[in-house]
Amino acid sequence: MNFVEELRWRGMLHDIMPGTEEELNKGMASGYIGFDPTADSLHVGHLTQIMTLTHFQKAGHKPYALVGGATGMIGDPSFKSQERNLLDESTLQKNVAGIKAQLENFLDFTGDNSAIMVNNYDWFKNFGFLEFIRDVGKHITVNYMMSKDSVKKRLEDGSGLSFTEFSYQLLQGYDFYHLWKNHNCVLQMGGSDQWGNIVTGTEFIRRKDAGSAFALTTQLIKKADGTKFGKTESGAVWLDPERTSPYQFYQFWLNSTDADAKSYIRIFTLLDRETIEALDAEHDAAPHLRVLQKALAKDITIRVHGEAAYEKAIKSSDFLFGNVGIEFLSELTDAEVKGIFEGVPNFNISLAELQEGINATELLAGKTAVFPSKGEAKKMIQGGGVSVNKNKIATPDDIFNADNLINGKYLVAQKGKKNYFLIIVG
RNA sequence: GGGGAGGUACCAGAGCGGUCAAAUGGGACGGACUGUAAAUCCGUUGCUUCGGCUACGAAGGUUCGAAUCCUUCUCUCCCCA
Structure with missing residues (x-):
């Protein structure tokens, strides 16, 4: 051809x-x-x-x-x-x-x-x-x-x-x-x-x-809904791993809509026509498995960031979005935890502060910058959109202390479903 | 240079003396439903120690009280020269 x-x-x-x-x-x-x-x-x-x-x-x-x-x-x-x-x-x-x-x-x-x-x-x-x-x-x-x-x-x-x-x-x-x-x-x-x-x-x-x-x-690439391609809330998706982590990069592609994935896989991967058409068919038969998005994200992530970075991105994604419980983290070494949360924003707080007990808004908006203001943290908690360690926070006054730490040093905060934050004590 | 219109929240755009932290739409964010889709529906969208505080281009002024009235400044747009 x-x-x-x-x-x-x-x-x-x-x-x-x-x-x-x-x-x-x-x-x-x-x-x-x-x-x-x-x-x-x-x-x-x-x-x-x-x-x-x-x-x-x-x-x-x-x-x-x-x-x-x-x-x-x-x-x-x-x-x-x-x-x-x-x-x-x-x-x-x-x-x-x-x-x-x-x-x-x-x-x-x-x-x-x-x-x-x-x-x-x-x-x-x-x-x-x-x-x-x-x-x-x-x-x-x-x-x-x-x-x-x-x-x-x-x-x-x-x-x-x-x-x-x-x-x-x-x-x-x-x-x-x-x-x-x-x-x-x-x-x-x-x-x-x-x-x-x-x-x-x-x-x-x-x-x-x-x-x-x-x-x-x-062709200029556009998303099926007509909006600009290549932008997320946090801005452009860069090829530089310092600007956009491989995990975020992988997620960007994985989150493509069905319609977009069909065109992207043709444009951004080198897979041949038979392979792509087979994937199309497989996807149409079981769209919830998202084979297209996965193949797309895999191909590009590997070519841009390499095999090792792709494997890491998969591991992170499986943990963050899969059905594994938070206990899973305790089975990992420190290095493994760090690997999973690579590319996830993290914050440090001191053990002393946490031992006194700290309420949810203070933890997420005061001591860390998960939220830009306490008001916003409060509203979103009330709206049922915030979790710590994969458990929904019921009220803005929920107290956290050292007992909540995972491996004695981590708290995993979640804003909505997709935005994770790692709070490290030390 | 002359004349006119106007600057309101992320954007568009109402309000034209109190009931305005400001209609409505879009966007964004969150929730439900799902497949970490799409569509749809619902909620939130200035900060707060929840007493208040800061906001409607800027600075002054009138008033018990101003986004709304007055003055000056500034910026934008339109028409004429």
């Missing part, structure tokens, strides 16, 4: 320039995707693009990952309502390095079609303004640039955009030219919001060197 067919059955393909498929069928081709260094870690929203590159490489092509050290200084106006703050250079350097390190986990950097990482800062840093407007600006008309949806939208809604942002598409267009000229990159890929920028590149290549280059975009 060729690259484009692969994307197509997975439901990833959004738009493709005529001739692209034919070009790729000729043999090994080089193509690239750009990543914006707005943070020092990628998040799950970037996974679509990472998977696109992965499929590209698996189909025998040579993938380039471009980190936008230069374009990141400008900011893409595409479909953003406001100009973004410019990042300073040192932050940018740090972000580029972080992203680079993560991308290395997904792509194969060995072999004939080894992946290559480039940073557009390298070819822009010594590119003078006069030189740029003469060699690049000359080939693209303002009319053409203004007709882009991303620009048009900003003009129409009156918010306007700075010259800096307006220039963005030229920079991205030049990136494509540079890679086409020097690395024989004939294809740029990206999310569907990047179509305009990508096409500026192919247009530039055509006008400047009469060359031909191609464009392909992927």
Whole structure:
């Protein structure tokens, strides 16, 4: 199966320039995707693009990952309502390095079609303004640039955009030219919001060197209910285990709705069509077992965080959501307990405080920050939404003392069903 | 520069002298039901030592009493130049 067919059955393909498929069928081709260094870690929203590159490489092509050290200084106006703050250079350097390190986990950097990482800062840093407007600006008309949806939208809604942002598409267009000229990159890929920028590149290549280059975009991932993909209450889901623990990462995927899981498993895993269709069928037959969600979460967690982290996430999940009682903890060593609660927020309180006896609101909102205020703790306790050691707290005045400790040092607090907190005495 | 409209809780948006910690909708959170789904239903959604305290762009003022009236400042939007 060729690259484009692969994307197509997975439901990833959004738009493709005529001739692209034919070009790729000729043999090994080089193509690239750009990543914006707005943070020092990628998040799950970037996974679509990472998977696109992965499929590209698996189909025998040579993938380039471009980190936008230069374009990141400008900011893409595409479909953003406001100009973004410019990042300073040192932050940018740090972000580029972080992203680079993560991308290395997904792509194969060995072999004939080894992946290559480039940073557009390298070819822009010594590119003078006069030189740029003469060699690049000359080939693209303002009319053409203004007709882009991303620009048009900003003009129409009156918010306007700075010259800096307006220039963005030229920079991205030049990136494509540079890679086409020097690395024989004939294809740029990206999310569907990047179509305009990508096409500026192919247009530039055509006008400047009469060359031909191609464009392909992927579907923007949305949840079935129309809300944004990749966000939880606590913010974006990052690939960096420091920002989003493997346990939280695993849970994020496991909690996908049925409809979402069906599309995600196609987009975010490398499982083949037969396997996925078999899982679909199995899931439909017994949806409560959630085989799709489990397979999805497993596949991605292992690829992002490794087998060991996945095993840990499973153990934590089994304990936190399974039917095991709280006594289970007493059978574990300290290290095992720590492992289970890795990624669960924890708080420390002193043994002395606990020995005096402490009421529920004070414990959860005063001594620890399970709740931001006592009022809120009280309300939720009254609403029946708080448990300690897997037992519901009946009233806000329930007293806890050293007798409630598990293994002599832990209390497990639960806000709702899914939010756990570990209180450690010591 | 001239004229007009307006800034209310996470957002949208009522209120226009007391009964307003502020309608309604959305979101968020919690509960029930379930499969750690979806849909639905219910509850909560400023802080509190439960006496109060702090809040309706900011600062003053009028009043027994202000989100509501007055003054100044500030910001946003619209129209004209």
